[in-house]
Amino acid sequence: MSAPGTAAFCLRLLxxxxxxxxxxxxxxxxxxxxxAMVVALxxxxxxxxxxxxxxxxxxxxxxxxxxxxxxxxxxxxxSDFDDGSLEQxxxxxxxxxxxxxxxxxxxxxxxxxxxxxxxxxxxxxLNLPVAGIAALFGSLLLGSAVLSLVGGIGAxxxxxxxxxxxxxxxxxxxxxxxxLIFGSAAxxxxxxxxxxGPYLAILGAMLSLAVALAPFAISAGLRISVDA
Amino acid sequence: MPLLAARDLCLERGGxxxxxxxxxxxLPGQLIQIGGxxxxxxxxxxxxxxxxxxxxxxxxVERNASLLYLGHHSAVKAMLTPRENLAWHVSGxxxxxxxxxxxxxxxxxxxxxEDVPSHALSAGQHRRVNLARLYCSSSPLWLLDEPxxxxxxxxxxxxxxxxxxxxxxxxxxxxxxxxxxxxxxPVVPLDLDTGIAP
Numbered sequence: 001m002s003a004p005g006t007a008a009f010c011l012r013l014l015x016x017x018x019x020x021x022x023x024x025x026x027x028x029x030x031x032x033x034x035x036a037m038v039v040a041l042x043x044x045x046x047x048x049x050x051x052x053x054x055x056x057x058x059x060x061x062x063x064x065x066x067x068x069x070x071x072x073x074x075x076x077x078x079s080d081f082d083d084g085s086l087e088q089x090x091x092x093x094x095x096x097x098x099x100x101x102x103x104x105x106x107x108x109x110x111x112x113x114x115x116x117x118x119x120x121x122x123x124x125x126l127n128l129p130v131a132g133i134a135a136l137f138g139s140l141l142l143g144s145a146v147l148s149l150v151g152g153i154g155a156x157x158x159x160x161x162x163x164x165x166x167x168x169x170x171x172x173x174x175x176x177x178x179x180l181i182f183g184s185a186a187x188x189x190x191x192x193x194x195x196x197g198p199y200l201a202i203l204g205a206m207l208s209l210a211v212a213l214a215p216f217a218i219s220a221g222l223r224i225s226v227d228a
Numbered sequence: 229m230p231l232l233a234a235r236d237l238c239l240e241r242g243g244x245x246x247x248x249x250x251x252x253x254x255l256p257g258q259l260i261q262i263g264g265x266x267x268x269x270x271x272x273x274x275x276x277x278x279x280x281x282x283x284x285x286x287x288x289v290e291r292n293a294s295l296l297y298l299g300h301h302s303a304v305k306a307m308l309t310p311r312e313n314l315a316w317h318v319s320g321x322x323x324x325x326x327x328x329x330x331x332x333x334x335x336x337x338x339x340x341x342e343d344v345p346s347h348a349l350s351a352g353q354h355r356r357v358n359l360a361r362l363y364c365s366s367s368p369l370w371l372l373d374e375p376x377x378x379x380x381x382x383x384x385x386x387x388x389x390x391x392x393x394x395x396x397x398x399x400x401x402x403x404x405x406x407x408x409x410x411x412x413x414p415v416v417p418l419d420l421d422t423g424i425a426p
Contacts (some may be wrong), residue, residue: 084302085298091278227282
């Protein structure tokens with residue numbers, strides 16, 4: 001046995017989480033399916049006129065992405081709490097900040113990243129002008145990472161509760177709003193021909209802030225949840 | 229130097245004083261069994277000693293050695309095989325080599341089950357995957373909450389032998405159990421009211 005470096009430990013955690021996710025493909029598929037279903041409903045509700053759809057597409061795509069993230073954020077620590085793995089993680093000599101970041105990173109890879117990758121298809125379904133697709137991809141890539149980090153705070157605080165679903169929404173939705181505003185604004189700007197760069201930069205700044213601070217909040221939330 | 233020292237621990241739960249002024253030290257070579265009826269506060273004490281409970285009690289715990297805590301939950305992921313469960317364990321205690329994991333799984337009687345998904349294993353086998361960590365670990369201090377739950381008679385005997393060996397090699401074991409230990413090593417009883425008798 002050898003004492004592992006922290007980097008090696010985090011990579012193993014990441015791999016563990018990804019393997020767990022891949023072995024439960026329904027958990028990966030659910031948010032994507034949700035995204036597809038809701039996007040498919042909008043033309044029925046708003047009417048199929050291409051111009052109307054194109055006008056609302058940035059907002060619709062971003063709201064649905066946000067909701068599908070909300071749907072999954074509840075489960076980041078759930079199974080580890082239930083089977084006692086979380087206790088072991090908290091007792092680990094490794095820095096919890098980085099362990100938590102590995103969990104969130106794995107969550108983002110199987111939710112936000114996948115969503116960003118398939119988003120151009122849904123964008124075309126809603127007749128989003130091609131000029132906006134790059135901005136949509138970029139803003140989802142950055143924004144969903146912020147959502148995963150912020151969602152992790154809610155997940156950590158509510159993991160000890162039997163029914164934390166509604167509470168987690170109340171806790172983190174206010175923090176999701178800035179991401180939604182700048183995310184959809186980036187797409188709208190790109191569609192109208194204005195530069196999306198400033199909006200993406202603000203999302204990047206939010207991401208930096210979230211990476212720096214959210215793991216501390218998540219760690220504290222996990223300690224409280226396991227202690228209770 | 230004691231591996232762990234508890235000073236003046238007081239815990240109240242639901243308006244009931246579970247223990248007050250509990251002080252003791254865990255020395256290398258000691259095998260300590262915490263006794264007490266159901267609800268006496270054994271698990272609460274274990275969680276305080278491990279550092280999982282950080283609020284809601286009074287007193288100090290001083291930890292001078294790395295510890296391995298096994299609680300009521302087995303921390304075994306059903307979607308991973310026993311081998312993966314140990315190799316990617318979240319405790320971050322160490323990287324166990326394949327050989328070490330294989331040997332540990334054989335010792336806990338999971339020969340042939342190394343690569344079976346854990347959801348196909350029984351509750352007792354889940355416990356055994358968790359207990360396999362004892363064979364991999366290099367932590368001197370073991371805090372074991374009801375380690376014999378769901379373990380068969382032969383398995384209990386092997387665990388007892390393992391605890392005695394660990395204590396003889398300079399480690400220490402603190403465990404809660406309702407059964408009398410059949411080990412060829414002195415067992416120090418810890419009473420939640422009076423502590424360790426001098």
